[in-house]
Amino acid sequence: MEIVADLHTHTIACGHAYSTLEEMVAGAKQNGIEIMATTDHGPCMPGANHPYYFGNLHVLPAVIEGVRVLKGVECNITDIHGSLDLPSKLLQRMEIVLAGFHPLTGYQGSSKKEHTQAMLNAIRNPLVDVIVHPGNPQFEIEIEQVVNAALENEVLLEINNSSFLLSRDGSREYCLEIALQAKKVGLQLLLNSDAHFSADVGRIEKARQLVKEVGLTAEDVLNTSLVAVKEFIAEKMALKQGLDI
Ligand SMILES: [Zn+2]
Ligand SMILES: [Zn+2]
Numbered sequence: 456m457e458i459v460a461d462l463h464t465h466t467i468a469c470g471h472a473y474s475t476l477e478e479m480v481a482g483a484k485q486n487g488i489e490i491m492a493t494t495d496h497g498p499c500m501p502g503a504n505h506p507y508y509f510g511n512l513h514v515l516p517a518v519i520e521g522v523r524v525l526k527g528v529e530c531n532i533t534d535i536h537g538s539l540d541l542p543s544k545l546l547q548r549m550e551i552v553l554a555g556f557h558p559l560t561g562y563q564g565s566s567k568k569e570h571t572q573a574m575l576n577a578i579r580n581p582l583v584d585v586i587v588h589p590g591n592p593q594f595e596i597e598i599e600q601v602v603n604a605a606l607e608n609e610v611l612l613e614i615n616n617s618s619f620l621l622s623r624d625g626s627r628e629y630c631l632e633i634a635l636q637a638k639k640v641g642l643q644l645l646l647n648s649d650a651h652f653s654a655d656v657g658r659i660e661k662a663r664q665l666v667k668e669v670g671l672t673a674e675d676v677l678n679t680s681l682v683a684v685k686e687f688i689a690e691k692m693a694l695k696q697g698l699d700i
Contacts, residue, residue: 456667460490460678461657463529463553463587463613463647469495472651480519482653490684491656492525492551498539499531499560509661510545518677525688527551528581529587531560535569537576539583542628543700546582553613554580555587556594566595571597578604581698584691585645588615590630591623609691611677612637617649619661627665632670643677 464479465472474482476493483491493512496503512526527549530539539546539554540561547553554577556562556570564570574596577583589601589612605612612633618626637644646662648655664678673679677687 456663456673456679458636458646458678459657459681460684461488461648462492462645464491464492464650464656465495468504474653478653479656480522481565482656483522486657488657490523492527494527494529497528497530499533499540501559506541525550529553531557532573532577533561535564535573537573547695548700551584551684552582553585553587567595573598574601575604578608578610585608585611585613587613588618590626590633592629594626598632598636602642606640606642611645613645613647614662615647615649616659616662630665634666634671638671645678646676
């Protein structure tokens with residue numbers, strides 16, 4: 456199973472990553488990635504960008520060095536209502552909006568019930584395309600409910616490769632359960648690198664190993680197909696642009 460798109464990457468602009476956008480693109484090219492989403496952290500994360508950064512993404516070309524670069528953000532879910540840390544008007548213009556929980560970003564939920572509620576509310580937000588690292592045990596959720604809501608709202612759930620490297624300890628068993636549940640209901644997953652350094656763009660070995668272990672094939676993973684990724688982005692963009700915000 457090979458991926459052709461990596462829809463979760465960071466640049467030096469976010470305050471704790473180490474490569475420029477051009478370096479990330481070079482990494483993508485080197486690792487066989489044809490579509491790369493640049494998704495720096497939303498403003499509530501310490502050291503992250505001001506909303507101006509995201510508002511100005513339109514200065515970037517759609518294709519850089521032959522790689523299609525999607526303009527996006529990784530928003531923080533900041534409360535139980537599923538609020539995000541950029542204005543809706545701005546999110547509406549993004550090509551891809553990821554959302555997830557992160558420590559030190561103001562989110563106060565403290566129980567599985569609250570995390571689930573917050574995540575379900577984010578999933579129901581038509582501006583959200585992907586929920587990132589839902590298998591993070593630090594913010595444990597009711598997996599069945601989240602998978603069902605994702606399917607219903609055409610939101611993708613991510614298996615995040617970096618969760619199995621240095622960050623988010625203990626994610627593996629939850630991610631296995633997410634993969635099994637997704638397979639059961641026919642929800643496609645995304646395997647993303649969450650690269651914070653250029654050489655890591657498109658590197659999803661651990662995530663691939665995990666989904667293989669529970670019997671998932673390329674058809675179960677959206678970003679194994681360029682056509683499927685393009686269709687997903689185009690459909691969601693059309694939906695977002697039709698919203699009266
Ligand atoms: Zn980060
Ligand atoms: Zn994240």
